[in-house]
Each structure stands twice: as C-alpha cells, then as structure tokens.
Amino acid sequence: MSVTAELHARGKVRDIYEGGPDSLVMVASDRISAFDVVLPTPIPDKGRVLTGLSSFWFEQTRDLVSSHVLTADYREFPEGFQEPELAGRAMLVKRAEVVPIECVARGYLSGSGWKEYEARGTVCGISLPGGLTESDRLPEPIFTPSTKATEGHDENITIEQAAELVGEGLARKLEELTLSIYERGAEIARERGIILADTKFEFGFSDGELILIDEVMTPDSSRFWPADEYEPGHGQPSFDKQFVRDWLDASDWNKEPPAPELPEEVVKGTSSRYCEAYVRITQEAFEMYLQRMGVER
DSSP: OOOOSOEEEEOSSEEEEEEETTEEEEEEOSOOEETTEEOSSOOTTHHHHHHHHHHHHHHHTTTTOOBSEEEOOGGGSOTTOOOGGGTTTEEEEEOOEEOSEEEEEEEEOOHHHHHHHHHHSEETTEEOOTTOOTTOEEEEEEEOOEEOOSSSOOOBOOHHHHHHHHOHHHHHHHHHHHHHHHHHHHHHHHHTTEEEEEEEEEEEEETTEEEEESOOSOTTTEEEEEGGGOOTTSOOOOSSTHHHHHHHHHSOOOSSSSOOOOOHHHHHHHHHHHHHHHHHHHOSOHHHHHHHTTOOO
C-alpha cells in the first residue's frame, strides 16, 4: 500500500490507519490466515470481498444495531487516503473502545464445536441433545463467546466467563445482539441458497453506544455452505477458507510458522469461492461492485 499515514494497528488481514481525531481507515488486504498463522500467499480480490460483504451486512442489520461505518467510498476518505488501490477494500470508520471478547453464534454443529460435542456432549459448556452428528442443525442457535487473543489461539469461554470479563449486563446484551444478527443473516442467506452455519462478531463502544465493528458475516468470519449440497454426518463443501484449511490439513505442515506457499489451484479456487459467496449473498455481480466502488483493473 502506498498510504503513508500512521499505522494504528495491523491484524492478520486488516491494516488500520489513523484517519483523524475520531476516525480510522480500515483496509482489508488479500492476506489469508489459517490455524492462526498468516499464509505467505495472498488471495486475489479477497479484501474487496470482505469489505463488500461487510458493507452489505452492515446495511441489512442497521435496524438491529448501529455500526462503525462512516463510508466505504474511498473518494470520500480524508486527504491522503483517496488512493485508487484502496477502492473497494477500505472503510472509514468511527473509533471505538473494543469489547474484549469475540461473539460467536452457532446454528450448526461444526469445527471446534463438533469436536467438543464428540468428547463431552457440550459446546462451550452448553449441553446439547444426544445423537447429533457433524454438521447437524442445532435445535436453536447458541451464543458461544471466546477470548480475543492478541497472539496464539482464541479460547472458547462460557457465558458466565464472558460476564466475568465484561459484566453480566453487557454479556447478556451481547448474546441478544449476536443471536439476532445471526438469525437475520441466516434467513437472508438461506433465501439465496446458502447456509450460514456459524459466524463471529465484534462490538465496541462509540460515544457510549454499543456498536457493531470490524467485519460482518464474511467468508473469513463465517462458515458458508451451499444449501443444495447440505448433508449432515460429515464436513460440508463451503464458500469460505475451509478449502485452504483442508489443503493444509492434507499437507505435512505442523501448523506452526512459517506456513507453506499455497499452490495456484488452491489460490484460484479460494478466490473463486469468496467471489461466489459475494455474488450469491448480495445478488450483485462482483464486477458491478468493483465498478461502483471505482476499482481500476
């Protein structure tokens, strides 16, 4: 990036810059991480998919909760940020005091939740009915918060542990918002042929108001499954980075840095899956999004 502004923070995928006294510029790169390690191979257009989908979901859930978005049009950014390379992949956002837990909603039994259920019949300490299989739909969506680790792995915690971290009242409010946003997203996705199996949100406070921040229901923060191929009892094909995880699982990588380079077919396949998720959910051609945001190819 040619942006020369002061870097506020750098995550696995996002670079956040100082945008002004009350704002930040959040840039979604094409970096991809798996097993909490940033891979050396970028995924073309990934950052634009994350930004475009987040913009869509912020709009679709604005009646449920306010967000940190000021604008996603780089042409409206402060001086020094009106760079074409930011088109479609950056947002000008409000500063917020981040709530120190990840807010996860699960509607289906998958990932670490499935592993815990196999071992103990619970997910994050929540007892579930017996006899469920991998990828089964849960009787109702559940809230399973986790820690926000600055290094290493996030850890699943119970709602009681979340309350110890942020207070009982806030923990219950986060549970309520997380499930209502998830249910809205799952309904919209279902209408468009996609199962939103699970997802995670982040929240923060801006001027005393609890708002939705970071990214929302993207392939990086969610499991998206094609509804017409859904079959409980095993893992599902997906529109998220599970394709990358599966390749890494089949390699001899020990899940410690440095990660291996991804082969071209995995890069192309992942980019295609991300773009398809955008198209299916927003019902807008990805090239139309790029054109609307002023992306120069």
